[in-house]
Amino acid sequence: MSPARAELADGHPLAGPVRDFLDDLRAAGRSPHTLRGYRSDLAEFTQHHPGDVGQVDVAVLRRYFTAISGRALATQARKQAAVAAFLHWSHRTA
Numbered sequence: 001m002s003p004a005r006a007e008l009a010d011g012h013p014l015a016g017p018v019r020d021f022l023d024d025l026r027a028a029g030r031s032p033h034t035l036r037g038y039r040s041d042l043a044e045f046t047q048h049h050p051g052d053v054g055q056v057d058v059a060v061l062r063r064y065f066t067a068i069s070g071r072a073l074a075t076q077a078r079k080q081a082a083v084a085a086f087l088h089w090s091h092r093t094a
Contacts, residue, residue: 006043013052018042021089041082053090
């Protein structure tokens with residue numbers, strides 16, 4: 001059984017940055033499938049981290065990656081890649 005699709009909460013400190021990240025991906029010509037996947041993966045990540053992007057540290061990432069460790073390896077890799085791409089973008093645009 002797969003988990004329910006996560007939704008990005010409007011009031012979350014990461015909501016704005018995630019939307020900006022997705023807008024940049026859209027402007028770069030990324031496919032709708034990629035955008036939908038990143039949105040879902042990052043929405044799930046926000047459910048595991050209540051703070052802003054500046055508060056994401058190794059401990060936060062370890063907890064999240066541990067939480068998804070029971071999923072298929074390809075799913076774990078995709079979710080990790082989405083978070084890594086978002087954090088890299090956040091660092092570059094800060």
